[in-house]
Amino acid sequence: MESSAAPGGLHPADDPARGASGQQDAAGPPAQTPCGLGASLCFAAAEDEAPRARAVASATPPSRRGVVDTQRELGAGAARAEEGPEAPEEERASRPEERTPSPEEASASRAESPSSPEEASASRAESPSSPEEASASRAELEPRGEETPSPEEELEPAPPAAPGLALALGEPDLVLEVAGRRLRAHKAVLAARSDYFRARASRDVLRVRGVGPAALRLLLADAYGGRMAGVRPDNVAEVVAGARRLQLPGAARRATEAVAPQLSPDNCAAVLGAAKRRRLAELRDAAYRFMSDHYLEVLRRPAVFGRLSGAERELLLRRRLRAGRACLLAAALAPAAGARAGGAAGAAGARGEAAALYRFCAAAGAWRALAPLPEGAPARGCGLAVLHNYLFVAGGVAPAGPSDRVFCYNPATGRWSAARPLRQARSQLRLLALDGHLYAVGGECQLGVERYDPRADRWAAVAPLPRGAFAVDPAAAVCNGELYVSGGSLFGRLLKYDPRRDEWQECPGGGGRGRAAGLVGLGGFLYRFELGGARGDAQGAGALSVCRYHCAARRWSPGTARLRPPGPPRPFRCAALDGAVYCVSRAGTWRFVPAADGEPGQDAGPGGHFEPEPLGAPLDVRGVLVPFVLRLPDSSDPDPDPDRDLDPQAEA
Incomplete structure (x- = not known):
């Protein structure tokens, strides 16, 4: 008897709503459910679907299980036909099984994985970015074991070794695979390093x-x-990172040292950026060191200095102001006699004869030559000042008259460079540094004052001197953030410039009747050093005396400290260093120690004393000695004296 079920259809399960008897509705034949994927009873002959099919079949009434079993068997048969005949049991047993790696291999695999955030970051940066690269990367990572390269594959030879070492090493016994290349090497050489x-x-x-x-x-x-040969600024970051990854600390140091002479203001920012991205501390410090040593060049480049953060800018300047040791130096300038350029002395001074920089070596107690003045810099009537540990020389008497040229000496490199010229040529001026700027004050027939911005490399005019206050060859100093000028053609007058208000003020005059030899700001006081006494004062003739001015109280106090150098009177200039004032002349160098007052506003005693003996032999040069203080690299000190290191704190 033929079945009433249509081919490819299934009778639905008994519906409880129809009653427990399970009889069909008398209204007509039962509805058939079409066979499809939605019914989950037609299979694509996959073996893993068989359990599910059996479960469905077991839930089907006995009268309809034949259809389910038939469909499952037909699907499974079709799948076996597509897969081909089943392999014999012996062949299945001979198939290789997946081998579980040994503990040693697992440890080596973990050792090759990135062990630090820097290595993990580098690994992510080197991951393939396209399907083709990913496929190639998977192909390269397939385990090969310790296979010997075939003769068809080209092997790069091992680097040359020393003649004696080459005989001892013999043939290379290691092949290094990197990015599809194969390099030969010796295990003994690499394992030793x-x-x-x-x-x-x-x-x-x-x-x-x-x-x-x-x-x-x-x-x-x-x-x-x-x-380390072949290292350049464009590949040094990769070399240093590779040295760190392969645990070659000596190679990382040598690569950094090899690239240091190749750094320039044009590439230092790129090297610093690569070092910060890869977190290479030694390379980053090398870039910072170059920027600090060439601070003005970096400062004037917006593309470099503008990319630095505020903390980095402060770090560069702090490193520069703390590098090396503070030393007393002096510039030997041409004599002041024959001030006019047409005189013989003026011509000699304009040519720069015997014009040079000297440094005082405390251990040897003598002055030694450091560097000559640059060609074209007038050696007489110029102004000197130190800004950001650079020595600036501006103005002076040139063969054709007053000069407007400005030169800059960098002690970190030992080189001179030219800066933007003055707006007005001037001689017998004073140059001072205040709040990161330079001020050119005074000069012959000059009331104007100029301010120099080192970042913009530009001079700008500021408030001029008061009318009638021509400051020719004055003494000048900075104290409490203000600029003071006295002496010279001003005699006993004291003028103060306030940069916040951009105005000059008249201060109480004071001092003796001698010629001002120097004005030094120290500890809230101005110390005025005068050479010679009043007319008719035989006892004070040729002596060096000191008086003190309290900047906040605006009061002078006469000092009783007096020094009589040997020989005829010679011009003095002064500079402050380590809480003392050094008075320098061709006759010798004397040290003045201010009194240690309990309160800055209380003037007690004479205000200080001179040490009786000179510090060193006199400097046998012609002209005037102008002292100043620079921090010199330790390598430039032939006779290091640890007592002269005024700020030994390392950079935090």
């Missing part, structure tokens, strides 16, 4: 990750010869 290679000494073929082929060649050459 790196823990990374020492831990993998049992391998004959080693795949190196995270290092490019070019960087690996440079590192191998360094491992064999101990010399």
Whole structure:
């Protein structure tokens, strides 16, 4: 008897609503459910679907299970036909099974994984960005074991070693695979210099990750010869990062040292950026050191200085002002006699004869030459000042008259460079540094004052001197953030410039009747050093006396400290260093120690004293000695004296 069920259809399960008897509705034949994927009873002949099919079949009434079983068997048969005949049991047993790695292999695999955030970041940066690169990367990461390269594959030879070492090493016994390249090397050489290679000494073929082929060649050459050649600013970050990854600390240091002479204001920002991205501390410090040593060049480049943060800018200046040791220096300028350029002395001074910088070596107690003045810098009537540990020389008497040229000396490099000229040529001026700017004050027939902005490399006019106050060859100093001028053609007058208000003020005059030899600001006081006494004062003739001015109280106090240098009277100039004032002349160098007052506003005693003996032999030069203070690199000190290191604190 034929079944009433249509082909490809199933009777629905008994509906409880129809009653427990399960009888069909008398209204007509039962509705059929079409066979499809939605019914979950037609299978694509997959073996993993069989359990589910059996579960469905078991839930089907017995009268309808034949259809379910038939459909499942037909689907499974079709799947076996597509897969082909089943392999024999022996063949299935001979198939290789997936091998579980040994503990040693698992440990080596973990050792090759990135062990630091820097390495993890570098690994992410080197991950493929396209499906083709991902496929190639998976192909390269397939385990090969310790296979020997075939003759068809080209192997790069090992770097050359020393003649004696080459005979002892013999043939290379290691193949390094990096980015599809194969380089030969000796296990003994690499294991002796790196823990990374020492831990993998049992391998004959080693795949190196995270290092490019070019960087690996440079590192191998360094491992064999101990010399880092071929390092440039554009690849130094990759080489240093590779040295850190392969645990070659000596190579990282040598790569940094090799690139340091190649840094310039044009590439230092790129090197610093690469070092910060890869977190390479030694390379970052090298970039900071270059920027600090060439601070003005970096300061004047918006593309470089503008990319630095505020903390980095402060760091560069702080490093520059703390590097090396503070030293007493003096510029030997041409004599002041024959002030007019047409005189013989003026012509000699304009040519710069005997014009040079000297440094005082405390250990030897003598002055020694440091550097000559640059060609074209007038050696007489110029102004000197120190800003950001640079020595600036401005103005002076040139063969054709007053000069407007400005030169700058960098003690970190020992080189002179030219800066923006003055707006007005002037001679017999004073140059002072205040709040990161330079001020050119006075000069012959000059009332104007100019201010120099080192970042913009530009001079600008500020408030001029009061009418009638021509300051020719005055003494000047900075104290409590204000600028003071006295002496010279001003005699006993004291003028003060307030940069916040951009105005000059008249202060109470004071001092003796002698000629001002120097004005120094120290500890809230101005110290005025005068050479010679009043007319008719035989006792004070040729003596050096001191008087003191309290800047906040606006009061002078006469001092009784007096020094009589040997020989005829000679002009003095003064500079402050380490809480003392050094008075320098061709006759010798004397040290003045101010009194240690309990309160700055109370004037007690004479205000200080001179040490009886000069510090060193006199400097045998012609002209005037103008002292100043610079921080010089330790390498430039032939006779280091630890007592002269005034700020030994290292950079925090």
